Amino acid sequence: MGIVVRNIRRADRSVVDAFGELGVATIHEAQGRTGLLDVRLRPVYPGARVSGSAVTVSVPPGDNWMIHVAVEQCRAGDVLVVAPTSGSEAGYFGELLATALQARGVRGLVIDAGCRDVPELARMAFPVWSRYVSAIGTVKETLGSVNVPIVCAGQSVAPGDVVVADDDGVVVVPRREAAQVLAASRVREEREAVSRKRYQAGELSLDVQDMRERLARKGLRYVDQEADQQ
Amino acid sequence: MGIVVRNIRRADRSVVDAFGELGVATIHEAQGRTGLLDVRLRPVYPGARVSGSAVTVSVPPGDNWMIHVAVEQCRAGDVLVVAPTSGSEAGYFGELLATALQARGVRGLVIDAGCRDVPELARMAFPVWSRYVSAIGTVKETLGSVNVPIVCAGQSVAPGDVVVADDDGVVVVPRREAAQVLAASRVREEREAVSRKRYQAGELSLDVQDMRERLARKGLRYVDQEADQQ
Amino acid sequence: MGIVVRNIRRADRSVVDAFGELGVATIHEAQGRTGLLDVRLRPVYPGARVSGSAVTVSVPPGDNWMIHVAVEQCRAGDVLVVAPTSGSEAGYFGELLATALQARGVRGLVIDAGCRDVPELARMAFPVWSRYVSAIGTVKETLGSVNVPIVCAGQSVAPGDVVVADDDGVVVVPRREAAQVLAASRVREEREAVSRKRYQAGELSLDVQDMRERLARKGLRYVDQEADQQ
Amino acid sequence: MGIVVRNIRRADRSVVDAFGELGVATIHEAQGRTGLLDVRLRPVYPGARVSGSAVTVSVPPGDNWMIHVAVEQCRAGDVLVVAPTSGSEAGYFGELLATALQARGVRGLVIDAGCRDVPELARMAFPVWSRYVSAIGTVKETLGSVNVPIVCAGQSVAPGDVVVADDDGVVVVPRREAAQVLAASRVREEREAVSRKRYQAGELSLDVQDMRERLARKGLRYVDQEADQQ
Amino acid sequence: MGIVVRNIRRADRSVVDAFGELGVATIHEAQGRTGLLDVRLRPVYPGARVSGSAVTVSVPPGDNWMIHVAVEQCRAGDVLVVAPTSGSEAGYFGELLATALQARGVRGLVIDAGCRDVPELARMAFPVWSRYVSAIGTVKETLGSVNVPIVCAGQSVAPGDVVVADDDGVVVVPRREAAQVLAASRVREEREAVSRKRYQAGELSLDVQDMRERLARKGLRYVDQEADQQ
Amino acid sequence: MGIVVRNIRRADRSVVDAFGELGVATIHEAQGRTGLLDVRLRPVYPGARVSGSAVTVSVPPGDNWMIHVAVEQCRAGDVLVVAPTSGSEAGYFGELLATALQARGVRGLVIDAGCRDVPELARMAFPVWSRYVSAIGTVKETLGSVNVPIVCAGQSVAPGDVVVADDDGVVVVPRREAAQVLAASRVREEREAVSRKRYQAGELSLDVQDMRERLARKGLRYVDQEADQQ
Secondary structure (H helix, E strand, O other), X not given: OOEEEEOOXXXXXXXXXXXXXXXXXXXXXXXXXXXXXXXXXXXXXXXOOEEEEEEEEEEOOOEOHHHHHHHOOOOOOEEEEEEEOOOEOOEEEOHHHHHHHHHOOXXXXXXXXXXXXXXXXXXXXXXXXXXXXXXXXXXXXXXXXXXOOEEEOOEEEOOOOEEEEEOOEEEEEOHHHHHHHHHHHHHHHHHHHHHHHHHHOOOOHHHHOOOHHHHHHHOOEEEEOOOOOO | OOEXXXXXXXXXXXXHHHXXXXXXXXXXXXXXXXXXOOOOOEEOOOOOOEEEEEXXXXXXXXXXXXXXXXXXXXXXXXXXXXXXXXXXXXXXXXXXXXXXXXXXXXXXXXXXXXXXXXXXHHHHOOOEEEEEEOOOOOEOOOOOEEOOOEEEXXXXXXXXXXXXXXXXXXXXXXXXXXXXXXXXXXXXXXXXHHHHHHHHOOOOHHHHOOOHHHHHHHOOEEEEOOOOOO | OOEEEEOOOOXXXXXXXXXXXXXXXXXXXXXXXXXXXXXXXXXXOOOOOEEEEEEEEEEOOOEOHHHHHXXXXXXXXXXXXXXXXXXXXXXXXXXXXXXXXXXXXXXXXXXXXXXXOHHHHHHHOOOEEEEEXXXXXXXXXXXXXXXXXXXXXXXXXXXXXXXXXXXXXXXXXXXXXXXXXXXXXXXXXXXXXXXXXXHHOOOOHHHHOOOHHHHHHHOOEXXXXXXXXX | OXXXXXXXXXXXHHHHHHHHHOOHHHHHHHOOOOOEOOOOOEEOOOOOOXXXXXEEEEEOOOEOHHHHHHHOOOOOOEEEEEEEOOOEOOEOOOHHHHHHHHHOOOOEEEEEEEEOOHHHHHHHOXXXXXXXXXXXXXXXXXXXXXXXXXXXXXXXXXXXOEEEEEOOEEEEEOHHHHHHHHHHHHHHHHHHHHHHXXXXXXXXXXXXXXXXXXXXXXXXXXXXXXXXXX | OOEEXXXXXOOOHHHHXXXXXXXXXXXXXXXXXXXXXXXXXXXXXXXXXXXXXXXXXXXXXXXXXXXXXXXXXXXXOEEEEEEEOOOEOOEOOOHHHHHHHHHOOOOEEEEEEEEOOHHHHHHHOOOEXXXXXXXXXXEOOOOOEEOOOEEEOOEEEOOOOEEEEEXXXXXXXXXXXXXXXXXXXXXXXXXXXXXXXXXXXXXXXXXXXXXXXXXXXXXXXXXXXXXXXX | OOEEEEOOOOOOHHHHHHXXXXXXXXXXXXXXXXXXXXXXXXXXXXXXXXXXXXXXXXXXXXXXXXXXXXXXXXXXXXXXXXXXXOOEOOEEEOHHHXXXXXXXXXXXXXXXXXXXXXXXXXXXXXXXXXXXXXXXXOEOXXXXXXXXXXXXXXXXXXXXXXXXXXXXXXXEEOHHHHHHHHHHHHHHHHHHHHHHHHXXXXXXXXXXXXXXXXXXXXXXXXXXXXXXXX
């Protein structure tokens, strides 16, 4: 506790930015169904999608002091990722901090706690994914740490990891695997585009993905509804 | 497990369609305050209303194979109703399956688990009512069943039952009672239209519904606030 | 139980109305971080903000009879505040009651239970903050009370207290402290306007709020990321 | 609503009783992993195990009148199964009702709501599985039904079904399948006794259940921890 | 915030003590089904029952400083009642504080947050009712208040109110109504003793409480199970 | 996925064993209030305390195959730590697996999911800390990993870390810091023994820990209850 790590390594900016065109579900699948934060983290307003490099913050419950410390460590293209050391409903973050972050080019916030000033955040177009919308005030009394590895909403996040968030949730990609996961996500996206066309034309995934034989081997049986059934 | 029932009986299409103009709350009241699914099932985007015939799917936790099987059993005017055999946060359903269903004229999905690709579903106007928005991937390993009676979000749903969903939630109407519940819902709606006018004119439900005497009999007392009270 | 208090004292109308221009978070902070209702109470549609004088209603679980009784006690500028005596998912309130309240100039509803007819409420612009959206019907069998002190979503609310609600949640201000909290809220708002400008210009709260020395005294240490770190 | 079905069919008493020697997990597995009630239903005191024929009760939220009605329909060897029509934290049941049921030879209660008088129930050895321990009082104003099919804690329960409950939870077995599930449960139990001996002797399930080859086919890889790993 | 009220008035010691022989459910019923704290507050070990005068403590989330302050305000026959100003999972209380309280004759703790050192508390026979068992540490940085009115787990508690807790939960009785509620509780208990005897003898509450006629008037119908049903 | 790491490094056996005499709360405090797993993980029977070296298992939701694989990697003095890749209520573990683990000298299980056969586990004295007691069956279809770093109930756990669990919950100590945390825990325990004696003698923590001056500086005020107050 009480440590601020400066000058963290980040993934290539071009890689980080490219993730912003891909959906969270696609990326999660492409890296082997890992990295998805708890589904209880939701966007405070709909329609946003961001990718960025994680600046991580470990905060005490009900104390947002370290977020103020963390602002200084952020630069353009970052996403702030905040986790309390134990469950908290407090509203750690509002439009003043968002103003400070936006001035530095930070793209959004992911926090496993509460966020407030939702109307203002929507107006500013500063997206936040949080567990609660909450106006509960916080104190500034106890230290935490910035840019140490944290667990946020059930996932390990290291400083410099790539974080992508949209209406489906939030996914984290380890910094060193970012380029490779990006490539895999694109492959997946292209494959899905092909399937989509076939489904639009009325084909069935049973045929497109060749499932019938395996289903039969597992024992799937087709029967017609009996006359006296419900 | 492992059974697909084909050629289920459905309610009259005209009845099914007529439900689409009625609110979920009205229908729930009109059939004696029954049939409402757990209030934790919410629309993934606001403003949709659908009615349809239930094609039911029982799925294992974290395994969406049977949804692929169910697509083939759907036809125009249906609503897919999916329940995992135990609680699951997985994202069983996304825009590819929605594309396949929409191509067959299916009107929406009700699922007591997670759904993903929310931005795409909104764009496609394919409505989903789910317990979670979740990108968590699923496997295709274990059989379930299609068109067997299921319990979904606390209510029994039989294949061919009428399902109606809007921003208030989801209600199920047994197939054989559909025509009668439709009639009762319309009666209720007309009665409410009359009350609405009277309320708009400033009348009180105490008078419109003649409650004063019964309240007095139960012992309701009116007092004025005392000078020294709060 | 079974008491209706008439002619409650309210705060000055000008004070009540002035709160409507202030955010819930600001007011909560300005009165010493008190008065915020449980963060699980959420608006049924986004974008509304109201202030009003509380007409309080204590209701049995699943029984909305006393809301009908309470309508008569409401006047222009009020907000209805409803709490069940134990947890309830029922949909106590819909568009008919909203119609009756709107005809009297009531500005909104706060309820620690369920609310239905969400599409109609949005259309009417009658805002509701509730724990659930729920179409579950209620009965009219058991008395409660109107305009007695209640606990709603974890906060004491007395009749005539000022209630303010927006997308951030709901805050209650004791009637006698309303003028003073209003003044303090405005001071806070002005102070925040100054900070906002400085943050927009790229200044850090570490400097604007002069935090660096106190952080150092608490032991905060800055280090650079090591070469072999993650 | 408002119906009491008398003289329900029950499973053979010898079959019902025999289930009392088997664990809930075993029975759940033996009938194909179905029939288990929501895991949030817990015994109010540890150590009990009962089997019995279900007398079902559908009750309004916060209203226990129909439980009084149901007592008369119970006979020796029954288990009362109670579900509110929507979620309720009320304490529907206490030692007086337990006294009445015990006098008739009823073996226990399963309720998807609250139960009170826990110390007295433990003293009387009348076991209850409930979602809450709760002293919240109930009213007697609204009808429900007795011995109609209900959904209790996520499972369909028909009157006369066999219900088995122990510290692991509650499982329901359809009346007509009771004999066959009992036989399958015993087979499973015997098979487990054999495995247990082998495990006690230090054998691995990898070998006892012959899993190694299938794991390898799925791609499982064994590696040694590297020198520089954590 | 930051206030300690000394020398609070308490109810008559004989009245406070007499409540210790009555169950929480009985008292809750006898005072008109009010005063019961949220059912999620549970005893950390089974079998305890206490009554005492409330010393109230309002604490910040994750900060237990004011409990240390409160100890000094306690005397023999008290029960400490603690509520955080917003939801907290922290373990505010353990065996050292219990030792200090027990040395002063305090009978137990009620806390709408976490408690730790459960094995030691059981050994000391110092009972605690809490929302969580939690070892999460707390800080001592921010003031709260002692002996001000608080909301604890959904109920208003004033200093000097009588608090009774057992395995069924926790109920609060306003100080000024204590003698009267005690009398009403005893009446209820005696009446229940009479009913209990009749139930043990096999009588039905339908008859003992004379319910049959009112049930019939509400429309309850008895039918026999049909031959082809279930 | 699909990796089993063999021959993990563990902390010194004497250090691991020594933790077994210390409480979870003490260790959590001694390592700077870190390492505590989510408070919703509870022992399935009361009174157990274990310490051991973590063998970690990452499992798919509803699939316990990898636990069978993990047994072989365990040795005397270990504790199995299991986390599903997304939330699961399934009962992954029962008495057969416990038999296999106990035969190898494994001391207990920590699992962020469900566990079954609770009566048998109590009888065997094989302690389990789990999120649910659940009989829900699992499949054996999909690979996970053994002895990779995992997040379990909100904390990072690496293979070979020391895990300590008792009635207060579960704490993890990084392997390399084990000796130092053990020492700090003992220091803390001794300091608490001194405080305990003083509290038993009636001293106040306000004096023992010298809090009065700091409280006064923060602004704490003592007042006497006014005559007309509650």
